[in-house]
């Protein structure tokens with residue numbers, strides 16, 4: 399069965415705001431993250447680390463709320479027709495992005511807890527979620543960087559496909575709820 403793709407025009411205003419605020423905060427984390435790890439300690443370095451940790455912490459909760467909203471709000475899809483495997487690949491890519499958008503900040507927060515480096519702005523600290531252990535902190539930061547890299551690769555592919563879908567333009571409108579009902583009983 400062919401299934402239509404979605405364009406951002408098919409999403410509610412709330413979903414669009416979630417998408418663009420998440421995208422902007424996520425994209426900002428890269429230049430901040432890469433720059434701060436190259437800096438020698440000083441007030442600018444402290445500021446960049448604080449900005450990175452607080453933006454990432456905000457993003458973690460934003461994505462959890464966004465995912466909860468998304469699971470309760472099906473989208474009416476009007477994009478060009480996709481083969482079943484293609485539709486499923488798109489869904490899998492989106493849920494992989496969601497999973498990584500949770501795992502990346504979570505490993506950052508775990509690493510900062512293990513490294514006992516939780517200070518943000520105004521003398522505030524993020525809550526510690528695991529006991530301090532420097533060796534574990536190094537391993538967690540390594541995982542954090544690796545997952546962040548995997549996420550940026552998937553997001554680059556996502557942006558490429560999104561642009562292609564945008565150029566293809568809209569077709570028939572089909573809701574996800576209707577697509578679920580069309581599935582054969584064995585699916």
Ligand code: HEM
Nearest residue numbers: 403404405406420421424468488492495496553557560561
């Ligand atoms: C900057 C250029 C971007 C464009 C043009 C773009 C465009 C789109 C479009 C058209 C969709 C709907 C596609 C569909 O449902 O089949 C979408 C969905 C999505 N985008 Fe993006 N996007 C961009 C950046 C990002 C970034 C940086 C992220 C991650 C932080 C992201 C995460 C997502 C997710 C998770 C979905 C799935 C939404 C859902 O159905 O729940 N996007 N995007």
Ligand code: HEM
Nearest residue numbers: 427428431432435451454455502503506507510539543546
């Ligand atoms: C989606 C959110 C996040 C993204 C995309 C992200 C991305 C990155 C990147 C690209 C780096 C540089 C990696 C390297 O070159 O070694 C980095 C480092 C770092 N991140 Fe994040 N990060 C996020 C959230 C967080 C959070 C929530 C925290 C802590 C609460 C955090 C704490 C750190 C720390 C302390 C480093 C430096 C690690 C080191 O010195 O090796 N990050 N992050």
